[in-house]
Amino acid sequence: MFKPLALASLISIVLSPLSVSADADSSAAVTRVVFGSCIKQDQPAPIFSAMAAERAELLLFTGDNIYADTEDMAVMRNKYQTLSQKSGFASLIDSGTVMATWDDHDFGVNDGGADYPKRAESQKQFLDFWNIPADSPLRRRPGVYDSQTFGPEGKRLQVILLDTRYFRSPLKKGERRVGGPYYPDDDAEKTMLGDAQWRWLEEQFRQPADVRLIVSSIQFVAQDAGQECWANLPLERDRMLNLIRxxxxxxxVFISGDRHWSEVSALAEKTPYPIYDITCSSLNQLHPRGTPTDNRYRVSESTYHRENYGLLAIDWQGDAPTLAFEIRDLGGQRVITKKLTLANLSN
Incomplete structure (x- = not known):
């Protein structure tokens, strides 16, 4: 739970890292969450103003927060600086509590995993930019996975940020399909999260919560169509479902990004209850192809390929709390909606 550093702090960060901003009251129930992914730091991002206008208590940056794509940490710092200077960014991060994870481009390399040679150095840049305090556990362990629980008993929202990059094994490649060159791999030695993160995740699942938002930078539910997704490592995907059960x-409920379009997917196979994945992407980029990959798990009536962000409104009142997910466009208008009842998301 943190705020990014201001520009002046980024310039002097090596000499004097700042402490984290004052935390929001984690005992208060969260009713509005804004989320989004994929920010080209060199392009305008007018959508920040629409996001700030939602007046959400919680903001989730779900990956590709910059496009670093470098092994040069000075270049990466400069790109974080560029993001911090964007019109509307400062107002956005001041509008609510901020949590963030990374995807491949802010990790440092397109489609990257554990073989990226600068992953430890990149993690430091990430933690510095998002103003993680010096005494945080994130400063003492590999990976940027984290969690936080908000609200009182009966209204507890747990946010789990996964790191699908630092530990991920190389993916199996084959003939390129529409989505890319990747294919499912049943190698039991390969991992998405790594042993330590899996053990940590089990601990998080055993903590009391009423709603659990799992932020996975890549899609969890979608079928494989050549792109990066959990379906490329089906044993790891099954492991997640088994752990939930x-x-x-x-x-x-999963929140994902990466694809440069938005959609809702749902899985009811091998699951204790339907598992939904709200894919929201991107904040300021258009998909060059304009059409989505095949996804037999898609349950939204359409996909959306222009600039967009996500909004979750939680109604904790009454005997049947509801989760209303919306994908909203540059002007804040609803383009995809999905309403879930909490009673239907239980073992």
Whole structure:
């Protein structure tokens, strides 16, 4: 739970890192969450103003927050600086509590995983920019995975930020399909999260919560169509579903990005209850192809390919709390909606 550093702090960060901004009251129930992914730091991002206008208590940056694509940490710092200077960014991050994870481009390399040689150095740049305090556990362990729980008993929202990059094994490649060159791989030695993160995740699932938002930078539910997704490592995907079932973790909904379009997917195979994945992308880029890959799990009536962000409104009142997810366009208008009842998200 943190705020990014201001520009002046970024310039002097090596000499004097700042402490984290004052935390929001984690005992208060969260009713509005704004989220989004994929920010080209060199392009205008007018959508920041629309996001700030939602007056959400919580802001989730779900990956590709810059396009660093470098092994040069000075270049990466400069790109974070560029983001911090964008019109509307400062107002946005001041509008609510901020949590963030990364995807491949802010990790440092397109489609990258554990073989990226500068992953430790990149993690430091990420933690410095997002103003993680010096005594945070994130400063003492590999990977940027994190979690936070908000609200009182009966209205607890747990946000789990996964790191799908630092530990991820190389993906299996083959003939290029519409989405890319990747294919499912049943190699039991390969991992998405790494042993330590898997153990940590089990601990999070065993903590009390009513709603659990799992932020995965890549899609969890979507079928493989050549792109990066959990379906490329089906044993790891099954492991996640088994963990949700075995820990009796209720209220799980995934939020993902990466694809430069938005859609809603749902999985009811091998699951204790339907698992939804709200894919929201991108904040300031248009997909060059303009058409989505095949996805038999898609349940939204359409996909959306222009600039967009996500909004979650949680109604905790009454006997049947609801989660209303919306994908909104540059002007704040709804383009995709999905309403879930918390009672239907339980073991």
């Amino acid at each position: 075995d820990t009796r973790a209720n209220g799980v």
